Amino acid sequence: MIRKFLALFAFLGTFLLAGPLHAQGVAPDAFVRQLSDEVLEAIKGDKAVQGGDVSRIRALVDAKVLPHVNFQRMTSATVGRPWRTATPQQQQRLQEEFKTLLVRTYAGALTQVKSSTTIQLKPYRGNATDQETVVRSEVRGGNEPIQLDYRLEKAGDGWKIYDVNVLGVWLVDQYKNSFAQEIAAGGIDGLIAKLAERNKTGGKG
Numbered sequence: 001m002i003r004k005f006l007a008l009f010a011f012l013g014t015f016l017l018a019g020p021l022h023a024q025g026v027a028p029d030a031f032v033r034q035l036s037d038e039v040l041e042a043i044k045g046d047k048a049v050q051g052g053d054v055s056r057i058r059a060l061v062d063a064k065v066l067p068h069v070n071f072q073r074m075t076s077a078t079v080g081r082p083w084r085t086a087t088p089q090q091q092q093r094l095q096e097e098f099k100t101l102l103v104r105t106y107a108g109a110l111t112q113v114k115s116s117t118t119i120q121l122k123p124y125r126g127n128a129t130d131q132e133t134v135v136r137s138e139v140r141g142g143n144e145p146i147q148l149d150y151r152l153e154k155a156g157d158g159w160k161i162y163d164v165n166v167l168g169v170w171l172v173d174q175y176k177n178s179f180a181q182e183i184a185a186g187g188i189d190g191l192i193a194k195l196a197e198r199n200k201t202g203g204k205g
Helices: 004-017 028-044 053-068 071-079 082-086 088-112 171-200
Strands: 116-121 132-140 148-157 158-165
Touching: 028 116, 028 132, 028 148, 028 158, 053 088, 071 082, 071 088, 071 158, 071 171, 082 171, 088 171, 158 171
Parallel strands: none
Antiparallel strands: 116 132, 132 148, 148 158
8 A cells, every 4th residue: 555655646746746847848758857856855845745635735736737737638538438528517527526536535645755755767768759658667765666657748849647657557547447337327417426426525435
């Protein structure tokens, strides 16, 4: 469980805590490196975040997530084909509830940061002309390194994250089946209602 939390801290921290990045024209692995370094510094210096303060984390999501993550793409990929027939209002609700679910479910991961925690990037295998790519890394600070990979897409002169692999499981895949079951049972509104219910109980259920 501690190993999972350490990896999840890095995933959430990357999304939530990094300040403005000078990402224009940088290579994707350099982007992840800069992001990771700023994340570690920010978490270690913020007692409220280390304490799992959900309101503090949510405020940081609202302020910092959009510049670095294509959350619409992440949510639409998780919802699958029904996303195309959802209304704009439903799509917005899905994004908001999914974001809240992730924050509440994984807030505890941020309490596991140690002074010795580091992120080690693996050799980058992509090409300079790639419009989408994967950057692979490991979280170190426990007994064993933890896999943490990012799927990135080209966004202007910079990059955005649209999926994350924690301990061998991509985030989109982790939720896709359960979302499909809820949609089959109650449609898009049923999924929204289920997510809202889980968020009221702290991401449980």
